[in-house]
Amino acid sequence: SSKRKITVAYGDGIGPEIMKATLNILDAAGAQLEYDVIEIGEQVYLKGISSGMEPKSFASLRETKVFLKSPITTPQGGGFKSLNVTTRKSFGLFANVRPCKAYSPFIKTHFPKTDLVIIRENEEDLYAGIEHRQTQEVYQTLKLISKPGSEKIIRYAFEYAKKYGRKKVTCMTKDNIMKLADGLFHKTFDEIAKEYPDIEADHKIIDIGSALIAERPEIFDVIVTLNLYGDIISDIAAQVTGSVGLGGSANVGEEVAMFEAIHGSAPDIAGMDMANPSGLLNGAIMMLVHIGQPDIAEKVANAWMKTLEDGLHTGDIFQENISTKKVGTQEFAQA
Amino acid sequence: SSKRKITVAYGDGIGPEIMKATLNILDAAGAQLEYDVIEIGEQVYLKGISSGMEPKSFASLRETKVFLKSPITTPQGGGFKSLNVTTRKSFGLFANVRPCKAYSPFIKTHFPKTDLVIIRENEEDLYAGIEHRQTQEVYQTLKLISKPGSEKIIRYAFEYAKKYGRKKVTCMTKDNIMKLADGLFHKTFDEIAKEYPDIEADHKIIDIGSALIAERPEIFDVIVTLNLYGDIISDIAAQVTGSVGLGGSANVGEEVAMFEAIHGSAPDIAGMDMANPSGLLNGAIMMLVHIGQPDIAEKVANAWMKTLEDGLHTGDIFQENISTKKVGTQEFAQA
Ligand SMILES: CC(C)[C@H](C(=O)O)[C@@H](O)C(=O)O
Numbered sequence: 001s002s003k004r005k006i007t008v009a010y011g012d013g014i015g016p017e018i019m020k021a022t023l024n025i026l027d028a029a030g031a032q033l034e035y036d037v038i039e040i041g042e043q044v045y046l047k048g049i050s051s052g053m054e055p056k057s058f059a060s061l062r063e064t065k066v067f068l069k070s071p072i073t074t075p076q077g078g079g080f081k082s083l084n085v086t087t088r089k090s091f092g093l094f095a096n097v098r099p100c101k102a103y104s105p106f107i108k109t110h111f112p113k114t115d116l117v118i119i120r121e122n123e124e125d126l127y128a129g130i131e132h133r134q135t136q137e138v139y140q141t142l143k144l145i146s147k148p149g150s151e152k153i154i155r156y157a158f159e160y161a162k163k164y165g166r167k168k169v170t171c172m173t174k175d176n177i178m179k180l181a182d183g184l185f186h187k188t189f190d191e192i193a194k195e196y197p198d199i200e201a202d203h204k205i206i207d208i209g210s211a212l213i214a215e216r217p218e219i220f221d222v223i224v225t226l227n228l229y230g231d232i233i234s235d236i237a238a239q240v241t242g243s244v245g246l247g248g249s250a251n252v253g254e255e256v257a258m259f260e261a262i263h264g265s266a267p268d269i270a271g272m273d274m275a276n277p278s279g280l281l282n283g284a285i286m287m288l289v290h291i292g293q294p295d296i297a298e299k300v301a302n303a304w305m306k307t308l309e310d311g312l313h314t315g316d317i318f319q320e321n322i323s324t325k326k327v328g329t330q331e332f333a334q335a
Numbered sequence: 336s337s338k339r340k341i342t343v344a345y346g347d348g349i350g351p352e353i354m355k356a357t358l359n360i361l362d363a364a365g366a367q368l369e370y371d372v373i374e375i376g377e378q379v380y381l382k383g384i385s386s387g388m389e390p391k392s393f394a395s396l397r398e399t400k401v402f403l404k405s406p407i408t409t410p411q412g413g414g415f416k417s418l419n420v421t422t423r424k425s426f427g428l429f430a431n432v433r434p435c436k437a438y439s440p441f442i443k444t445h446f447p448k449t450d451l452v453i454i455r456e457n458e459e460d461l462y463a464g465i466e467h468r469q470t471q472e473v474y475q476t477l478k479l480i481s482k483p484g485s486e487k488i489i490r491y492a493f494e495y496a497k498k499y500g501r502k503k504v505t506c507m508t509k510d511n512i513m514k515l516a517d518g519l520f521h522k523t524f525d526e527i528a529k530e531y532p533d534i535e536a537d538h539k540i541i542d543i544g545s546a547l548i549a550e551r552p553e554i555f556d557v558i559v560t561l562n563l564y565g566d567i568i569s570d571i572a573a574q575v576t577g578s579v580g581l582g583g584s585a586n587v588g589e590e591v592a593m594f595e596a597i598h599g600s601a602p603d604i605a606g607m608d609m610a611n612p613s614g615l616l617n618g619a620i621m622m623l624v625h626i627g628q629p630d631i632a633e634k635v636a637n638a639w640m641k642t643l644e645d646g647l648h649t650g651d652i653f654q655e656n657i658s659t660k661k662v663g664t665q666e667f668a669q670a
């Protein structure tokens with residue numbers, strides 16, 4: 001068939017309902033997709049599988065190479081590995097791409113002009129998971145930065161900027177303290193920036209950079225940074241633009257890519273038809289572009305924007321003064 | 336004499352004028368101080384002293400045990416070590432204390448009720464400065480967390496909360512990823528928290544914690560965290576409360592303590608009588624409490640607040656609608 005097969009996981013908490021809503025929208029928009037559904041998350045962890053994903057699911061991903069994933073719940077107690085981190089490593093998903101846009105006035109924010117994209121290195125840094133107990137009282141974690149890893153993510157950021165007509169790439173490191181590791185990333189950035197003379201390149205020390213994202217996110221365009229810093233600043237950017245419930249995220253590798261919402265599984269409102277499917281939908285829109293169905297992506301994005309503009313809003317973004325109707329997950333998706 | 340001798344450095348850029356203003360205020364308020372003035376910063380670096388501070392200055396600090404320090408400028412080019420980091424390490428200044436308060440309406444902020452204190456571990460973590468090049472293409476930095484180091488800073492945070500009648504201490508780590516190192520800090524926090532049943536204790540993962548500081552700083556009271564996270568969140572907190580130009584900071588060890596403004600040396604406005612001396616003054620107020628002159632500290636703090644309220648404002652905080660007069664550094668200090 002001409003349909004593109006993708007791997008889909010409904011996840012935990014609000015996962016199933018937002019995934020259903022999202023797939024309904026994709027199908028209605030004419031996306032050519034076939035779904036290979038796998039199980040992930042709580043139930044899988046509780047079967048004793050520490051990564052939260054069974055071997056046959058990894059096999060599905062190896063075959064389809066595209067993963068649309070709902071949020072999961074990790075059970076209480078130790079011994080469970082982060083499914084995200086495992087997937088990122090197993091498939092070499094080196095780039096975490098998180099667009100962060102203000103949708104004022106539909107979403108309240110002090111920074112209505114924000115439209116930035118954070119491109120976070122997704123495999124190295126302190127996430128390498130190398131830790132040990134040196135003495136009874138001293139623990140060590142290894143931070144690892146490589147030249148090829150840095151080159152790959154930085155080049156990805158500049159190519160992204162070029163492709164989407166963005167004007168500036170900002171690098172963030174703490175190279176005034178970590179002169180070797182962060183210094184390597186910064187130096188590599190300066191080198192690669194020279195190959196893109198039409199794109200402005202600058203650098204901010206991460207403490208100052210984080211503060212600027214919190215207080216003046218509008219000044220940023222594309223940001224490229226190390227894994228841990230990227231983790232922190234994506235949360236800040238999403239929070240200050242009010243888009244925690246709306247943001248999608250792509251984890252991209254040479255072969256495989258995973259798309260998801262940036263929010264969690266919100267078990268407290270699970271199954272109540274209250275959840276906002278926008279985050280996962282925005283992840284799915286990125287996925288459509290990735291698999292070469294950009295027209296459908298645009299159609300879905302426009303329909304989503306129109307629904308916001310029409311004032312049909314789920315409870316999390318409902319505002320008396322501008323919303324026309326408070327709707328549930330399914331009705332929002334229907335609109 | 337009954338005067339307490341302290342070490343004072345005028346620093347670079349706006350350093351000399353804000354230090355002059357600050358010492359004038361302290362003297363006028365009746366602080367019993369004697370100054371041992373040392374040279375630090377640009378000129379010292381350029382003499383080839385890589386730490387920016389001469390051996391005889393370290394000797395002064397060893398004698399007086401209290402350092403009131405202006406911002407410095409580090410010359411362009413490599414080979415210069417951070418004076419702050421060197422001082423923190425040489426004297427075991429394990430606690431970096433940064434109160435962050437909103438002074439609305441005198442200082443514009445979206446978060447007028449903010450009144451938090453960040454207590455940052457100041458010696459360990461990635462700041463240990465242990466880095467190496469493992470292969471041509473791989474660099475490593477060691478993150479080091481010790482049990483005694485964690486205990487010391489966490490206990491300091493709870494004692495601080497107790498002393499100043501604060502109600503909650505929040506710990507921030509990334510222990511979902513760094514289960515050993517950050518896990519040790521978190522576990523130690525939970526242990527010590529039990530000794531302070533009257534103080535609420537909670538924990539936030541640093542990415543979420545940073546986002547909350549950016550968007551809802553009012554919910555925090557005392558925060559205790561690792562060195563690098565503390566570096567990042569102090570800048571965010573200062574930025575979103577508009578207090579980058581007003582905040583003071585204490586670096587406290589068992590014996591020696593250093594007090595300063597959180598802002599830099601602002602060479603562009605140096606010598607123009609435009610700088611706001613409030614940051615250094617707030618550092619000096621913390622110093623007065625530290626050396627046992629709390630009455631003078633209160634007197635100075637009240638006088639400072641009254642000057643803000645009277646609407647005599649330096650250019651950086653001047654607002655047409657509420658300021659009565661734009662004043663220079665000296666006139667502000669005089670008031
Ligand atoms: C859940 C956690 C492992 C993950 C991370 O730290 O990367 C999350 O915070 C994220 O940003 O995707």
Ligand SMILES: CC(C)[C@H](C(=O)O)[C@@H](O)C(=O)O
Pocket residue numbers: 176177207417419420566
């Ligand atoms: C200048 C730099 C070394 C320092 C740090 O990283 O600690 C600064 O950012 C601070 O917060 O005092």
